[in-house]
Amino acid sequence: MKMKKLLIHIVIVAGLFFVIDRAAGLILKQLYRQSNATSEYKIGYANAETTEDFLFFGSSRCLHHFVPSVFEEAYGISCFNAADWGIKNIYYHYGLLGNILSRYTPKVIVFEIHPCDYLDTPYSGTERAGSLAPFCGMSEECDEMLKISGNYWPYKLSMVYRYTGSLPALLFGRWGGMDRSLMGWKPLDGQMDSTGLIAEEFPFPIHQEKLKLLERFIQDCQAKGIRLCLIVSPMYICTEQDVYKVPRDLAKRYKIPFFDYFRDLQFMGHAELFYDYGHLNREGAVIFSKKVCNDLKPQITQINIEN
Amino acid sequence: MVVNSLTFLWFFLFVMVVYYLCQTKKEVQNVFLLACSYWFYSQVDIKMTILLVILTLVFWLLGKGIYHFMEKEDERKAGLLTSLGVTIGIGALFYFKYLNFFAESIASFASFLGFHMSWTALHLVVPIGLSFFTFKLMSYVLDIHHGKLPPYGKTRKEDGGRRKDQSTPNPSYLGGEANDFICFANYIAFFPTILSGPIDRPKPFLTQTNSARQFNPDQLITGFRRVLWGMFLKMCIADRLDIYVSAVWNNYEHHSAISILFASLLYPLQMYADFGGYSEMAIGVALMLGFKVAENFKRPFFVLDIAGYWSRWHMTLTSWLTDYVFLPLNIKFRNWGVYGTIFAIMLNMMFIGMWHGANWTFFLFGIYHGLWYIPLMVGGGFFKKRKIKVNAHGWPKQQYVWKMIGIYLVVTFGLMLFHSATIGEFWHICERIATHWQGGLFTDLSAMVNGAICLIALIYVDIQEEWFPKYQLPLPHQINRWRWELTVAVEIVAILLFGVFDNNQFIYFQF
Numbered sequence: 144m145k146m147k148k149l150l151i152h153i154v155i156v157a158g159l160f161f162v163i164d165r166a167a168g169l170i171l172k173q174l175y176r177q178s179n180a181t182s183e184y185k186i187g188y189a190n191a192e193t194t195e196d197f198l199f200f201g202s203s204r205c206l207h208h209f210v211p212s213v214f215e216e217a218y219g220i221s222c223f224n225a226a227d228w229g230i231k232n233i234y235y236h237y238g239l240l241g242n243i244l245s246r247y248t249p250k251v252i253v254f255e256i257h258p259c260d261y262l263d264t265p266y267s268g269t270e271r272a273g274s275l276a277p278f279c280g281m282s283e284e285c286d287e288m289l290k291i292s293g294n295y296w297p298y299k300l301s302m303v304y305r306y307t308g309s310l311p312a313l314l315f316g317r318w319g320g321m322d323r324s325l326m327g328w329k330p331l332d333g334q335m336d337s338t339g340l341i342a343e344e345f346p347f348p349i350h351q352e353k354l355k356l357l358e359r360f361i362q363d364c365q366a367k368g369i370r371l372c373l374i375v376s377p378m379y380i381c382t383e384q385d386v387y388k389v390p391r392d393l394a395k396r397y398k399i400p401f402f403d404y405f406r407d408l409q410f411m412g413h414a415e416l417f418y419d420y421g422h423l424n425r426e427g428a429v430i431f432s433k434k435v436c437n438d439l440k441p442q443i444t445q446i447n448i449e450n
Numbered sequence: 451m452v453v454n455s456l457t458f459l460w461f462f463l464f465v466m467v468v469y470y471l472c473q474t475k476k477e478v479q480n481v482f483l484l485a486c487s488y489w490f491y492s493q494v495d496i497k498m499t500i501l502l503v504i505l506t507l508v509f510w511l512l513g514k515g516i517y518h519f520m521e522k523e524d525e526r527k528a529g530l531l532t533s534l535g536v537t538i539g540i541g542a543l544f545y546f547k548y549l550n551f552f553a554e555s556i557a558s559f560a561s562f563l564g565f566h567m568s569w570t571a572l573h574l575v576v577p578i579g580l581s582f583f584t585f586k587l588m589s590y591v592l593d594i595h596h597g598k599l600p601p602y603g604k605t606r607k608e609d610g611g612r613r614k615d616q617s618t619p620n621p622s623y624l625g626g627e628a629n630d631f632i633c634f635a636n637y638i639a640f641f642p643t644i645l646s647g648p649i650d651r652p653k654p655f656l657t658q659t660n661s662a663r664q665f666n667p668d669q670l671i672t673g674f675r676r677v678l679w680g681m682f683l684k685m686c687i688a689d690r691l692d693i694y695v696s697a698v699w700n701n702y703e704h705h706s707a708i709s710i711l712f713a714s715l716l717y718p719l720q721m722y723a724d725f726g727g728y729s730e731m732a733i734g735v736a737l738m739l740g741f742k743v744a745e746n747f748k749r750p751f752f753v754l755d756i757a758g759y760w761s762r763w764h765m766t767l768t769s770w771l772t773d774y775v776f777l778p779l780n781i782k783f784r785n786w787g788v789y790g791t792i793f794a795i796m797l798n799m800m801f802i803g804m805w806h807g808a809n810w811t812f813f814l815f816g817i818y819h820g821l822w823y824i825p826l827m828v829g830g831g832f833f834k835k836r837k838i839k840v841n842a843h844g845w846p847k848q849q850y851v852w853k854m855i856g857i858y859l860v861v862t863f864g865l866m867l868f869h870s871a872t873i874g875e876f877w878h879i880c881e882r883i884a885t886h887w888q889g890g891l892f893t894d895l896s897a898m899v900n901g902a903i904c905l906i907a908l909i910y911v912d913i914q915e916e917w918f919p920k921y922q923l924p925l926p927h928q929i930n931r932w933r934w935e936l937t938v939a940v941e942i943v944a945i946l947l948f949g950v951f952d953n954n955q956f957i958y959f960q961f
Contacts, residue, residue: 149667152935159932159939167943304946311899 168302180316189225190242190278196220201255203228204376207422210432211326217436218443224327233260233356234272234288241284251370256390263350276305330425331418342382361397374402377410379420451493453731454681476662480632490641498577506635509587516594535591539584546576551808579645590652599653633659642735648746649766663740673737678941680730688724689950690901691716706889749912754836754853756822796820815868900948
């Protein structure tokens with residue numbers, strides 16, 4: 144085969160790849176939008192469809208702890224729990240914020256802060272930005288996070304690659320999964336077994352890049368006039384470490400409310416309210432949501448006055 | 451640097467461009483290839499690269515010495531040098547891979563007998579690819595001694611002296627003495643195959659270094675397609691199955707018998723896709739550089755007995771041990787009749803097991819497989835040709851399907867031993883299978899569905915290649931003329947959709 148013919152064949156392969164990739168990518172994108180599988184629904188809705196005024200950001204603790212209907216009834220504004228499980232960190236949250244702000248500006252964001260948002264945790268790094276892959280190109284912040292994760296150009300060049308490994312969830316996710324009427328909250332039913340538990344420790348240094356992103360998150364919210372609150376949910380058993388010093392100091396510096404329920408005695412040690420040592424069950428989530436709702440009232444009232 | 455990584459892609463693109471720019475000058479091309487191979491290996495460990503160079507030099511000199519004494523008909527000295535080469539090769543393997551294991555085993559046994567003996571394990575890093583390149587080094591000196599391979603630079607006509615091998619004439623080896631070491635070093639350090647094989651024999655490879663490899667678009671495409679298929683096997687099947695198998699196997703105490711059995715049944719397929727995938731990539735990359743290297747897998751589960759399995763699984767290791775271990779042992783013990791053959795087979799399989807690692811589980815794995823040869827030996831089936839007969843539609847007849855399933859189960863049980871960290875763990879797993887039938891099947895929808903879809907593709911391809919080699923999926927004529935381009939495009943999309951992209955290490959790198 145001559146060189147010229149080889150080049151023609153390479154061009155044909157590239158062309159066929161482009162067509163198949165785009166066609167399959169569009170089908171996958173459609174399946175993604177319609178999926179009820181927890182992550183696909185939560186991430187998809189939060190990034191591309193949410194229009195609610197009151198949003199919760201965070202990882203699994205936020206996903207299971209905050210009941211949007213409690214806040215909607217109390218404040219009279221629309222609310223959505225945009226959190227997702229899988230130890231999502233600031234790399235994901237910052238990209239999510241960028242995608243949301245490219246469409247509209249919510250009034251309130253309550254951010255359930257976790258040590259992986261500012262510490263150099265080995266189990267939660269730049270790979271978490273990979274969840275933003277289906278939204279490549281939606282906002283500069285999202286693309287920036289994808290570039291940091293090292294996968295921006297593959298996601299840019301291939302639509303199929305954005306959904307790698309998720310075909311089963313997309314195919315079967317239309318059945319079961321999340322109850323959309325719960326507005327993003329995923330309750331946990333059951334009670335924990337508290338025998339033999341020890342507190343989780345975080346012996347990790349501060350991650351400078353994560354910290355900078357967290358600051359940019361705060362700054363971007365303030366620039367858009369969003370009322371941002373940082374919050375820490377209760378744990379069944381808590382470390383003696385002052386693990387939330389960093390967000391507390393940040394909140395003080397940027398003058399944003401910081402609600403610390405980490406060692407709240409109403410929850411700490413009460414196994415009947417927990418599903419496992421770090422996640423409240425359904426009952427615990429409702430009690431906690433009502434408590435937070437009450438504590439947040441001055442912030443929300445302030446917004447209503449300003450409006 | 452793994453073959454299915456972006457780093458390797460950039461490296462290989464650079465190598466290919468410069469490599470074919472040098473195609474008018476064989477010496478330059480060979481030197482460049484060697485430099486790239488050493489650089490590639492140095493990314494693993496620079497100290498081990500020095501060891502590799504030293505061993506290559508030693509064996510090259512040994513080869514020269516063996517041939518020199520054979521020309522002088524001094525069989526004794528030639529034999530001594532050959533034995534020295536084999537000792538150095540086995541010695542290197544023993545030192546890095548087995549010293550701590552045997553010393554600790556002896557110390558444990560001595561303690562069991564009441565003698566106080568302790569051993570402080572040496573902190574040794576096993577060079578990646580050691581088991582593969584030491585076998586190539588030993589092949590070289592053994593083949594020279596057996597008359598199969600004159601040292602590079604001599605033509606057959608120049609080989610005066612005794613010649614044991616009266617097979618067809620070798621092609622004349624061109625090039626001067628200065629090229630000898632470079633070509634031999636390329637054989638040993640050839641980067642597509644140094645880490646995990648295939649274990650090539652010296653003659654076929656060295657013949658190819660005899661002349662510059664010219665840019666061949668057809669070969670390039672064939673090689674690329676094999677690389678792509680290898681990536682599919684590794685990333686879409688092996689790594690997907692690994693998610694499920696590891697989740698169950700690493701926590702077997704918390705899983706039911708049915709989950710453990712299911713994971714065990716998936717493991718042979720995972721191994722096949724992992725190692726077979728790597729071999730495909732290695733063969734493909736070699737082909738893109740103009741080298742044809744030995745095949746390593748040939749649909750190993752479509753067989754009727756254990757001998758058939760080993761004739762299709764890791765073929766280069768099997769044939770190496772058959773030629774250099776089994777056949778000499780079989781000749782040595784020929785006076786024992788069938789018992790001599792059985793003994794030779796058991797030793798051979800024991801070596802196959804131990805080759806994989808320093809653990810009693812590998813030893814027992816080898817013995818287990820050796821035991822399955824005994825019915826073949828005694829029944830006379832070992833020396834018979836094993837062919838699967840097909841029905842009128844071209845499918846294997848039902849009795850053969852059951853035999854294939856039977857062999858798959860035999861292999862599965864052996865791999866349970868292979869996969870266990872210790873014999874104790876293996877027994878605990880067997881115990882759990884026997885007693886913990888309560889509890890359902892562990893499910894991981896993503897791993898199972900993704901893996902199943904890709905497995906169906908593998909089974910389809912293997913069945914088609916085995917029993918319907920002329921069959922092609924019917925396509926409209928306009929699309930049919932672009933068949934292979936379409937296949938390539940679909941494969942790339944499939945890898946992007948189903949692949950695991952966290953650069954999982956190949957299982958056979960640890961051997």
